[in-house]
Amino acid sequence: MDPAPARSTGVNEAIVEPGVALGVTTEEAESFEALYRRTFPRVYAYAASLVRERAAAEDVTALAFERAYRKRNRFRPARGTREAWLFGIARNAALDELRKRKRRASLEAEPEDLATPDFDGHVDSALRRATVRAALAQLDARERELVALKFMAGLSNAEIARVLGISESNAGTKLHRTVNKLREACDERA
Amino acid sequence: MNERELALAVAAEAPAPDPDFARQLDERVERGFPRDSRAARLTLARARAASTLRRRPPLAALGAVASVLIALVVAVSLIGGESTTRQADIPGASTADRQSSGAIELDSPADGAIANPAPAQPPAAAKRRAEALNAGLATQPAITRPNPNASTALGDDSTQLATPAPPPSRPGFAPGTRDRRIERSATLTLAAPDERLDKVAADIATVTDRYRGFVLSSSLATGDEGATTGGNFELRIPAARLDAALADLAKLGQVRSQTTAGQDVTAAFVTAGDRLEAAQAERASLLTRLENATTDSAATSLRLQLGANAGEINRLKSRIAALRIRTNYATVAVALQSTDADAATSSSSDDGLSGALDDAANSLSSALELSIRTLGVAIPLALIAAAIAFATRAIRRRRREAALR
Numbered sequence: 001m002d003p004a005p006a007r008s009t010g011v012n013e014a015i016v017e018p019g020v021a022l023g024v025t026t027e028e029a030e031s032f033e034a035l036y037r038r039t040f041p042r043v044y045a046y047a048a049s050l051v052r053e054r055a056a057a058e059d060v061t062a063l064a065f066e067r068a069y070r071k072r073n074r075f076r077p078a079r080g081t082r083e084a085w086l087f088g089i090a091r092n093a094a095l096d097e098l099r100k101r102k103r104r105a106s107l108e109a110e111p112e113d114l115a116t117p118d119f120d121g122h123v124d125s126a127l128r129r130a131t132v133r134a135a136l137a138q139l140d141a142r143e144r145e146l147v148a149l150k151f152m153a154g155l156s157n158a159e160i161a162r163v164l165g166i167s168e169s170n171a172g173t174k175l176h177r178t179v180n181k182l183r184e185a186c187d188e189r190a
Numbered sequence: 191m192n193e194r195e196l197a198l199a200v201a202a203e204a205p206a207p208d209p210d211f212a213r214q215l216d217e218r219v220e221r222g223f224p225r226d227s228r229a230a231r232l233t234l235a236r237a238r239a240a241s242t243l244r245r246r247p248p249l250a251a252l253g254a255v256a257s258v259l260i261a262l263v264v265a266v267s268l269i270g271g272e273s274t275t276r277q278a279d280i281p282g283a284s285t286a287d288r289q290s291s292g293a294i295e296l297d298s299p300a301d302g303a304i305a306n307p308a309p310a311q312p313p314a315a316a317k318r319r320a321e322a323l324n325a326g327l328a329t330q331p332a333i334t335r336p337n338p339n340a341s342t343a344l345g346d347d348s349t350q351l352a353t354p355a356p357p358p359s360r361p362g363f364a365p366g367t368r369d370r371r372i373e374r375s376a377t378l379t380l381a382a383p384d385e386r387l388d389k390v391a392a393d394i395a396t397v398t399d400r401y402r403g404f405v406l407s408s409s410l411a412t413g414d415e416g417a418t419t420g421g422n423f424e425l426r427i428p429a430a431r432l433d434a435a436l437a438d439l440a441k442l443g444q445v446r447s448q449t450t451a452g453q454d455v456t457a458a459f460v461t462a463g464d465r466l467e468a469a470q471a472e473r474a475s476l477l478t479r480l481e482n483a484t485t486d487s488a489a490t491s492l493r494l495q496l497g498a499n500a501g502e503i504n505r506l507k508s509r510i511a512a513l514r515i516r517t518n519y520a521t522v523a524v525a526l527q528s529t530d531a532d533a534a535t536s537s538s539s540d541d542g543l544s545g546a547l548d549d550a551a552n553s554l555s556s557a558l559e560l561s562i563r564t565l566g567v568a569i570p571l572a573l574i575a576a577a578i579a580f581a582t583r584a585i586r587r588r589r590r591e592a593a594l595r
Contacts, residue, residue, distance in 0.1 A: 036219050041207060044207040049205070054205075057205065066223045069222070070223070095593045132199040136200070147200055151196075151197050152201060152204040165587070179193065179196065182200075183193075
């Protein structure tokens with residue numbers, strides 16, 4: 001049994017939930033339900049970051065998992081990990097949803113606030129999150145997608161490249177630029 | 191803010207799914223995403239198709255269909271033109287085919303005889319046959335029994351011994367006549383080894399004699415060494431015993447072809463009989479008038495008429511006698527051939543290991559030819575389909591990506 005592909009250290013380890021057992025189950029042996037349990041919150045977060053509307057995000061998430069379920073026998077491990085495959089499906093569903101609802105204009109308008117409410121009450125934390133939220137708003141759609149795939153979905157650069165249909169080096173370069181831009185935006189606001 | 195802090199901050203911004211939605215999706219996953227009812231799916235598919243058509247014409251699909259149609263038309267035209275050219279390029283092919291199929295010319299009703307038994311005829315052929323009967327041109331059902339091993343591609347001697355043609359047809363039909371007068375004929379091609387040809391020739395005469403028939407003519411061909419190489423026989427056999435005689439003749443050698451035919455001459459027979467009766471009545475009348483003649487000139491005139499009448503009566507009697515002979519005796523034409531000549535002619539290509547190898551090579555060549563032709567059509571079609579699929583995929587991807595701009 002081959003272990004799951006190694007992820008980039010640091011960032012992913014910080015955002016992937018502790019219960020996600022990377023390398024515990026093989027890609028081939030993992031059942032669809034296990035894949036769903038492991039990826040559902042991240043797929044939803046990624047879809048929500050793209051469509052920026054709760055109802056649409058739910059539709060896209062449900063549609064993505066249903067498509068993946070119907071096509072689960074078509075998955076080929078040689079072409080990438082199951083997560084990359086699943087997020088590719090989710091991306092297509094989200095883009096179809098965007099096109100269908102002609103949300104191009106609304107994407108540039110004020111999006112619905114999908115962020116998780118801050119219940120801890122700490123001022124520092126609230127300020128930091130407001131800063132990050134404002135910095136994210138300055139990114140364009142493609143950059144926001146990169147950030148969502150990296151920090152919300154927890155994908156590796158190779159998986160991101162697979163999802164976007166670009167090379168891994170290109171994905172790394174774009175991600176590096178986007179993170180720098182996001183950090184600069186955060187620093188400016190801080 | 192370092193990268194780790196930034197990652198944690200962005201991850202904290204990740205929208206969380208609504209618990210109700212999560213529960214509903216959990217249930218759907220556990221149930222394996224049950225499909226909607228068929229009617230609902232059909233309605234949804236129709237709505238989607240209508241929406242798609244309203245939004246944009248399916249140019250890619252139309253282009254694909256047009257390309258496939260064009261390719262099909264080109265392929266069909268190429269295949270059709272190729273087959274025509276092949277037939278035109280080989281003018282002797284049909285002749286060769288006839289030679290190799292064996293006794294084909296016997297199957298063709300060149301003399302008006304119908305080659306196949308009546309039950310095997312299609313309705314149109316049966317109709318034509320009925321019309322021919324009414325026109326007095328038809329024959330009795332003829333039976334052709336070509337031997338599958340027969341071959342007409344013989345040497346010079348054998349060519350001379352080609353299967354004799356049946357007697358020419360004559361008109362004949364007499365409505366209402368019960369006793370039909372049928373002139374029967376048969377052809378038989380026998381083959382035997384060189385050393386048995388003399389015995390078979392003698393046996394043909396013996397069999398003919400056994401059935402109270404007679405040999406009208408016979409000819410034997412001899413080779414360079416004086417040995418018999420074949421022969422032709424014209425036999426007359428009582429029509430009632432024709433079938434039995436043919437069965438015995440067929441036992442004398444290898445039957446390569448056998449044909450029987452019948453010609454209805456009832457009309458000619460009845461006509462000759464009626465005219466004979468009329469001529470005889472006229473003769474009686476002339477004799478009565480001659481007895482009562484009072485002048486020499488009248489008596490002379492009546493004698494002249496009686497002379498002409500006698501000639502007519504004799505001619506009609508001869509004709510009736512000839513028709514009786516033709517209907518009482520069947521004409522059997524027997525061609526005797528050597529099997530050794532056939533073996534020498536065909537062994538190089540048709541029989542034995544070399545023949546089998548030739549056949550195998552021909553089959554392989556045909557299969558390769560067919561495969562190449564198929565690939566010649568399939569490869570362009572596959573390339574077109576691949577190009578269309580690639581273009582469709584690229585266009586779809588570009589349109590999806592456009593949603594992020």
